[in-house]
Amino acid sequence: MSQSHIGKKRKRDDAPSRNQGRKRRTIRSGESSSLDVEQLEKRIAKDPSNNHNDVETLLQMLDLANPDAKLNLRAGVALCKVFSRLIASGHLNQDNQGNxxxxxxxxxxxxxxxxxxxxxxxxxxxxxxxQRLSLVHLCWKVLEQDAEFLGNKVWVSESMFKPFLSAVxxxxxxTDVRETYVDEYMxxxxxxxxxxxxxxSTHVxxxxxxxxxENVIEILSVLDPPPASAEDLNFLAEPPTKGSKKPLITPASLKRRAEEAWLSVLRSPHxxxxxxKSLLRITxxxxxxxxxxxxxLMDFLTDSYDVGGSTSLLALSGLFHLITTKNLDYPSFFPKLYSLIDADLLHSKHRSRFxxxxxxxxSSTRLPATLIASFIKRLSRRALFAPPAAIVAIIxxxxxxxxxxxxxxxxxxxPPHPPYTKSTENLGEDPFDMKQPDPQKTGAIDSSLWELETLQSHYHPSVASLARIISEQFTKQQYNIEDFLDHGYGSMLGSELxxxxxxxxxVEWKIPKRIFTRAKVGEEGEEGEGNLITKLWDFG
Incomplete structure (x- = not known):
């Protein structure tokens, strides 16, 4: 083969670097619908070296200023197949020993x-x-190709992972995209x-x-529980290691990453x-x-508990978990809990949760009787002004x-301490001090439950009958309060109906002859004459 022939052939093969601008076909939005995506894909698969400009054609179809959604997706899938074949055949390996x-x-x-x-x-x-979910699955398919092509480098900046995750x-x-990403991939x-x-952690x-x-909280809140052991771990890329022995990703390291992410959320100024409140519900x-x-989480929970109102109610379960499992010292837990039983609690949507x-x-039988008596007395007093659905749970x-x-x-x-009045400020000689913040010093143990006796005359029959259990013998061991907590006006009305x-x-009733008019004096029972409105409303 002559030297001149070799030179000419080399010039044709150099097209990707020198002549690609001259050979490239410009795609206009008006002709995009006539392009055969499958044909372009087959041409590239048949001869990747000479049909490389068809890749640019597909990229133009994927990136039109006013894209057709279906054409976009078809072009994206076709390019995914194209690059999958190129990766498998080594065409993207720049370290090969070729010319x-x-x-x-x-x-x-x-x-x-x-x-x-x-x-x-x-x-x-x-x-x-x-089109979002279809495109999410396509992006993940490309990420799987990256894992084969780049190995552990799939998670660094030059891969698709971070741009994809940033978009999610x-x-x-x-919400549908984020739920799909967590359920099917994370x-x-x-x-x-x-x-x-x-x-x-960094992004927040x-x-x-x-x-x-808000979007990161949405993702973190639907994560499955952490894996229990290393055998439960699954990897997209080959498992990375630190050095030669200790693996980088373990159940413990995964929990540390999650802890950092949650703490970034809790410390956010936004x-x-x-x-x-959403975080406290899922704590x-x-x-x-x-x-x-x-x-x-101690600072977050204690600060939330001190806020008051519904925020304190939602912080209760997490704070109690730390007290019982991590020996958190919070001496004012019961006084704060006692103060939460306020006038608004039994009207709140968080009543059942509380x-x-x-x-x-x-539930502990080792709590002092003076403390328990204060809670009993405070609940009884609040029940006097509570809706029926709350009273049937309190009793x-x-x-x-x-x-x-x-x-x-x-x-x-x-016996009650007479005389009692209807005023909430003056309740006679009752030794119970409602304004005392310390439940150990309220004097409730020396008082009586006259409030429950008062409820026996309640206007709602279910409340009145339930309140009578206090006046009867305590033969029943315990009530299952779950049977009473979810009652509302609807359920109570339905039970009565x-x-x-x-x-x-x-029933006594009588059909009136007139509604908007009445007979003249001395003409009761007479039809009489009247205007048109009177005649229209005459039912005699």
Whole structure:
């Protein structure tokens, strides 16, 4: 073969670096619908070296200014298949030992692959809600290819992972995308979970957008519990190691990453009252299992407990968990708990949650009788002004406390201290001090439960009949308060409507002759003359 012939052939093979601009076909939005994506894919698969410009054609179809959603997805899937074959055949390996043109072609393909991944991540932010999930699955498929191509480097900046994860976090209203990402990817691949948690810690700490914090909380709150052992770990890429022995990703290191992410969330300046309440609701079930050192939540929980109102109610379970499992010293726990039984509690939507927790907190028989008596008395007093649905839960709960702490039953047998008035400020000679913040000093143990006796005359029949259990013998061991906690106006009304009447009610009624008019004086019972309105409303 002559030297001149070799030179000409080399010039044709150098097209990717020198002549690609002249051979490239410009794609206009008007002709995009006529392009055959499958044909372009087959041409590249048949001869990657000579049909490399078809990759640019597909990229143009994927990145039109006014894209067709279906065409976008078809082009994206086709490019995924194209680059999958190129990776398998070694066309993206720039370290091969071929000639210069082969290395240049590999570098060119690697650059197109980089553009393709960036474009996919950008499109995920802009496509319609109907196309998001399909594009998420496509992005993950590309990430799996990256894991084969890059190995453990799939989690660093030159791969698709961070642009993809950034899009997942930042999409406004993308709850379905984030739930899919957690359920199908983070919970299944623990190396993905590990590096995602690392990204969240940094992103939350540096972002100035409050929506980012809300979206990260949305992701973290649906994570599965941490794996129990190393055998439960699954990896997308080959498991990385530190040195030669100790693995980088273990159940313990995964929990540390999650702990850092949660602490970044709790320390964020964008943490609003609403987000704080959302976190308090999931503290015991979702946050504490991921904390390698649960005591790091002490400040957050104690600060929330001191806020008051519904925030304090929501902080109860997490704080009690730390007290019982981590020996948290919080001497004012019971005085604060006592103060939460205020005028608004029994009208709050958190009423059932509070009574469930209160049942747990006061379940110990070693608590002093003076403390229990104060809670019984305070609940009884609040029941006087509570809705019926709350009263039917309070009375069985007080019954259970009396059975568990027999010393307090003297409050039932002790006669009331007359005279009592209807005023809440002056309740006669009752020694109970409602304004005393310390439940050990209220004097409730020397008082009586006249409030429950008063409820026996309640206007609601269910409340009145239930209150009579205090005046009867305590033959029942305990009530299951779960049977009473979820009652509302609807359930109580329904229970009354299904009851059959023992006898028909007596009703007296008479059809009036007129509604808006009346007969003149001296003409009662007479039809008389009147205007048109009078005649229209005459039912005689």
């Amino acid at each position: 210069n043109q082969s290395q240049e072609l590999s570098a060119w393909y690697a650059e197109q692959y980089r553009k393709y991944r960036i474009t996919l991540a950008r499109l995920l932010r802009s496509v319609s809600a109907a 976090v930042d999409i406004p209203g993308g 919970n299944q691949c623990h190396d993905c979970c590990y590096h995602s948690l690392e990204y969240f 700490a540096t972002s100035q957008d409050g929506n980012v914090l 943490l609003t009252t609403g987000l704080r 015991t079930a979702r946050i504490l299992p991921w904390m390698s050192r649960p005591e790091t 009574l469930r927790l209160l049942n747990t907190f006061l 069985p709960y007080i019954y259970n406390l009396l059975k568990s702490h027999p010393t307090t039953t003297f409050m039932i047998h002790r 299904v009851k059959e009447a023992k006898k028909e009610p007596v």
